[in-house]
Amino acid sequence: MNFEVIAGVSLESLINAQMIAYALAAIGLNVHFGYTGLLNFGQSAFLGVAAYGLAMTVATFGLPFWLGLIVGLLSAVVLALLLGVPTLRLRADYLAIVTIAAAEIVRLLFRYFSEYTGGSDGLQAFSDDFYAMNPYGSALEIGNLISFSARELWIMTVGWVLIAISVTIVLFAMRSPWGRVIKAIREDEDAVRSLGKNVVSYKMQALVLGGVLGSLGGYVIALGNAAVQPDTFGTEFTFYAYAIVILGGAARVFGPVAGSMIFWFLLAFVNATLPEAIRAGYIPTWLMTETQAGAVQYILVGLGLMLLLIFRPQGLFGDKKEVMLDGR
Amino acid sequence: MAADTNVPPGVAKAREALKDVPHEPGAKKKDPILVADKVVRRFGGLTAVQVDHIEIQRGAITALIGPNGAGKTTFFNLLTGFDKPNEGNWTFNNDPLAGVPPYKVARKGMVRTFQLTKALSRLSVIDNMRLGATGQKGESFWQGLIPALWKSQEEEITKRADELLVRFKLDAKRGDFAGSLSGGQRKLLEMARALMVQPDMVMLDEPMAGVNPALTQSLLGHVKSLREDGMTVLFVEHDMDMVRDISDWVIVMGQGQVIAEGTPDTVMADPRVIDAYLGAHHDGTAHDSAEVAAEVEGGKSDE
Incomplete structure (x- = not known):
């Protein structure tokens, strides 16, 4: 077995662009679900509109890169308002239904307006300005283990800065009286209303904040791949983000970052190990072939998440006492 | 009553204010903090609340009592903005409150607690x-x-x-x-939290429900102290002993309407109230209401 490859691939996925994108999505989702108790099942749509906002501004309309970034962020805000206005006055489960539908609508719109969005092929050629700013001249090689190209290094640097900014915002916001109202809404909206707080307004603010933080992940995906495709932003994206939030521990500031690192480390590790083990004969082919290994990795990760929820429902960083407190 | 020598000032003030108020539904108060007119709430064909006129005296503890299903909690929800009436108007400190969302009601100084404690x-x-x-x-x-x-x-x-x-x-x-926290401690916390809003009026929805007897006395003491601090209290309660102990004025609801008003002693002797509680009209048995009143009185005053 080639242990260098296994270790290298696994270690890279601890810090690479994919992990960063999911971490940002999960940081936003943590604001929604972990802190405010909003069941947003359409987080992928926030990343999608930001990624497409950037890509379409530059590739379709030929406008500057910086304008694209602004358009992307504004799209995320508008999406939050569109989702929130009709649903935030209703019970929590309505938001879940509306968001999951909205995310699918957004994805299908990207396919439908192919004149502007490139249809299912998506858009390319919008990231030149971004890579023109790349200060890294050469690739990074650590032994035979890890190698990142100069482009990867640049997107990772920007991505980690975005993570640092997002985590800092969440940290400060949740320690403030604003965050106290937000967490109280998660516990019981009516109690918060009875104390003179405009609950709908706070929920909207949280929806916008989490959406905007998540949309940063959309930029990382778009720029990291130098391309956008509609199917990147499917429902399974949101489900991975939920898995990451729960893995790290809901309502923990660093939970989503650590959760994303562990999630992708495990996936990469299993993904690299299984084919190697089959080739080396450690796993007999009647049990699993190399082509089947790709599906098995998700089965194993799913199993791991189930075990986590059973034996450590608070996630890695959560407080068990807190989770075990029955709601009311 | 008037012979009590060491009556706390809040109690004396409340008694003085309510001294000449007639004991009838919708009675005018000297200095009402809350005035409601023709408040109606229907759930489909059922009229849950139909209050023609009600005034709550400032600085007093008023109890809202009535059998299950009388519409007390619904009326509470309407007054605090948590539910919307089909018709009706009410003012708080002379501010119209109909259609005002609950958070603004709280900011105006009317804060409520909940029957199922919301810690x-x-x-x-x-x-x-x-x-x-x-x-x-x-x-x-x-x-x-x-x-x-x-x-x-x-x-x-x-x-x-x-x-x-x-x-x-x-x-x-x-x-x-x-x-x-235990159930009783949660009730205490909810009441203390409501005071953080610095309200003029506190609305307590069954403050004693599910509280063990040891804590009941302490809770009662806290409710009384609200009156001494100049706050107005309106509370929903089932337990007549509790009501007699702490309230200056009692409003009785039955089938959505205000059926009686008065001081605790007069209200509890009122045949209409006894009917409402014991259901004389429903089980078809004819009671001599004076006799029933005596029985109820006697049973209660043992304690």
């Missing part, structure tokens, strides 16, 4: 308290990000919260999650 479980006791304070600068998102803008206000709030926790004997639980 915010995964917040600490002290954070539950701090949440109650109104006008916090740090509760705006952008200002919240800069601690320097709200730190001093937060300290004032915390000081006030700690004083209330001491008064309600919850100071030992300060850092615990509210979800770890």
Whole structure:
């Protein structure tokens, strides 16, 4: 077995662009679900509109890169308002239904307006300005283990800065009286209303904040791949983000970052190990072939998440006492 | 009653204010803090609340009693904005309140508690308290990000919260999650939290429900102290003993309407009230209401 490859691939996925994108999505989702108790099942749509906002501004309309970034962020805000206005006055489960539908609508719109969005092929050629700013001249090689190209290094640097900014915002916001109202809404909206707080307004603010933080992940995906495709932003994206939030521990500031690192480390590790083990004969082919290994990795990760929820429902960083407190 | 020598000033004031008020539904009060007119709430074909006129005396403890299904809690929800009436108007401190959302009702100084206690479980006791304070600068998102803008206000709030926790004997639980408190302690916390809003009027929905007898006395004491602090209290309650002990005035609801009003003693002797509680009209048995009144009275006064 080639242990260098296994270790290298696994270690890279601890810090690479994919992990960063999911971490940002999960940081936003943590604001929604972990802190405010909003069941947003359409987080992928926030990343999608930001990624497409950037890509379409530059590739379709030929406008500057910086304008694209602004358009992307504004799209995320508008999406939050569109989702929130009709649903935030209703019970929590309505938001879940509306968001999951909205995310699918957004994805299908990207396919439908192919004149502007490139249809299912998506858009390319919008990231030149971004890579023109790349200060890294050469690739990074650590032994035979890890190698990142100069482009990867640049997107990772920007991505980690975005993570640092997002985590800092969440940290400060949740320690403030604003965050106290937000967490109280998660516990019981009516109690918060009875104390003179405009609950709908706070929920909207949280929806916008989490959406905007998540949309940063959309930029990382778009720029990291130098391309956008509609199917990147499917429902399974949101489900991975939920898995990451729960893995790290809901309502923990660093939970989503650590959760994303562990999630992708495990996936990469299993993904690299299984084919190697089959080739080396450690796993007999009647049990699993190399082509089947790709599906098995998700089965194993799913199993791991189930075990986590059973034996450590608070996630890695959560407080068990807190989770075990029955709601009311 | 008037012979009591050491009556606390709040009680004396309330009694004085209610002395000449006639004992009839919709009676005018000297200085009403809350006035409601023709408040109607229907659920489909059922008229849950139909209150023609009601006035709540400022600075007094008023009990809202009635059998199950009389519409007490629904009326409470309407007054505090948690439910919307089909018709009706009401004013609080001469401010019209109909159609005002619950959070604005609270800001105007009318704060409620809930029948099923709403402690915010995964917040600490002290954070539950701090949440109650109104006008916090740090509760705006952008200002919240800069601690320097709200730190001093937060300290004032915390000081006030700690004083209330001491008064309600919850100071030992300060850092615990509210979800770890007992049922009675949650009731205390909810009442203390409501006081953080610095209300003029406190609306308590069954404050004694599910509280063990040892804590009941302490809760009663706290309700009485609200009156001494100049607050008006309106509370829903089932237990007649409790009502007799602490209320200055009693309003009785039956089938959505106000059927009687008066001081605790007169109301409890009122045949209409006894009918409403015992259901004379429904079971078809004819009672001599004076006889029943005597029985009810006798049974209660043993304690």
